[in-house]
Amino acid sequence: MNPLTDQMTKCESCPRKCRVNRLQGETGFCRIGANAQISHVGLHFGEEPPISGTNGSGTIFFAGCNLRCAFCQNYQISQEFQHGTTQTMTTDELAAAMLRLQERGAHNINFVSPSHVIFQIADAIIAAKEKGLVVPVVYNSNGYDSVDALRQIRGLVDIYMPDIKYMNNELARRLSAADDYADIIPGVLAEMLDQVDHLEMDARGIAVRGLLLRHLVLPGHLDNSCKCLQFLADLSPYIFVSIMSQYSPQYKACDYPEINRTLRRDEYDQITDYALDLGLENAFIQHLASHDHYLPDFARKHPFNSASSGRRGGKRERFDRDVVK
Ligand code: SF4
Known part of the structure; x- marks a missing residue:
């Protein structure tokens, strides 16, 4: 082949x-x-509980990106290629990195971007599986994927973990330079769901297969968040979705006044309440006061040293504000 x-x-x-x-x-x-x-290659404990588990997720962060998000928290590697932050890897070197993460106890191999x-x-x-890779493979994307390409890799990914960033092309154009994002994402999610179905976990609560969506709530754009959640509820009320409050104005966010601030509690409450009203049964939410905990610094050897694992998880009942915030 x-x-x-x-x-x-x-x-x-x-x-x-x-x-x-x-x-x-x-x-x-x-x-x-x-x-x-x-x-960056390393164990990461800041993902959703079924992904990080107790041993950590075996993350591999890629440089470059097919979006230009004005607010990207990984802009050092996605856009600026800052000196000393990237390293070229061949197929065999990438496979070897995966196997080393497995040896270190990673619950999965998590490809970021x-x-x-x-x-x-x-x-x-394919090369890593031939050499003994058995832990699940996680495809952790921005959602701006090619459906044809996804079809060609069918069977290689166990867990799809895409963003749903926008259901508004004008907003996607303005903030991420992708004026067809809202046209692309429905086909992508349908393909991913068809390949792996809903998220499944083992007896320890560790994800083994399935689809887990992520939505980052942007300040000042709650209508977009509502449309994204409505789309997911229509796709399936059983879909697993992580509603993220960790937005922090990074990179070029200062050029866009409405997103040049963190998210307010009332905004996040409005969105999580809306998800509950839509009947989304499987959702993960975050502590609102955790904006800075998730910010990596790829100029350091350990970019996530100051990061906490503050992301909280739970099913519908854990939407209760007194419990989760
Ligand atoms: S089609 Fe996508 S992956 Fe290929 S060169 Fe263009 S941006 Fe990069």
Whole structure:
């Protein structure tokens, strides 16, 4: 079988469809060529409880991105490629990194920002499985994925963990330079759900398979959050969704007055109440006072040293404010 990366001679790995020849060193919107660029590999304890568990999630952070989110908290590696924050990895090196995380006890291998390197990742998963990888593979994306590419990697990913950022193309254009995000995301989520179904956990509460959505509530854009949650409720009331309050004005957020602040409690309450009203039964919510706990610094050897695992989880009953906030 030819490596999946072979088809990057006219790259359509993501919805941008730049059609550049990445195998010859050309780069498109994501600015990443033939090999993936890795910014951090390590156990991470700040994900949702079924993902981090007790041993941690085996995260692999990729540099570059196919979005340009003005508020990106990982802008050092997604947009600026700051000196010393990235390292090129071949397929075999990426597979070896996965196996080392498994040896360290990771509950899963968690690919963070994988959309623009989906085929490099797929080839590495195949290589790692041949060498003994058995823990679940998590595809932790911004949701701006190619449905065709996802179909081609069917069977390689156990847990899809995409964002649903927008159900408003104008907002997606303004804040993330993706004027078709709201058109793309429904097909992506339908494909992911078809491949892995709803989130399943083992007896310890650790995720083994399925779909877990994430939605970051943006200050001043509650209508967008409501539309995203409405879409998910229509897709399935049993869908697992993490409603995130951790927004912090990073990167170029200061250029957009309405998002140049953290989220207020009343805004987050409004959105979590709305999710409850919609009948979304499986939701994770966060402590509101945790904005800075999640901010990494990729210029450090251990970017998440000051991060806490403040994300809280629970089913519908844990939406009760007295319990979770
Ligand atoms: S993965 Fe990169 S080069 Fe390929 S289509 Fe997307 S943005 Fe363009």
